[in-house]
Amino acid sequence: MTGKTVAQTTKYVIKYKLNDERRFEFAQLETGTQEEALAALQALHGKTDDVITDVKVSKAL
Structure with missing residues (x-):
């Protein structure tokens, strides 16, 4: 270890x-906050x- x-x-x-084009991505996030998602998208x-714009986050099924 x-x-x-x-x-x-x-x-x-x-x-x-x-x-202005609707899109989606999957990501492994720690907290699932909008800020964390935006940082992942920017990266x-x-x-x-x-x-x-219009960032919305939800748990994947």
């Missing part, structure tokens, strides 16, 4: 609009001029 603790994550679905889409 290395002594590292692993954060507990849950699979969520993130519904959002990217440049996924990188540093672009894309506009991410």
Whole structure:
């Protein structure tokens, strides 16, 4: 054992609009907050001029 603790994550679905186009992604998040989901989407889409809006998070089935 290395002594590292692993954060507990849950699979969520993130519904959002990217440049006014409806999209969704699945992500493993710790808390499932809108802020955490937005950070995951920004990491996924990188540093672009894309506009991410209408972020909604729910547990995946």
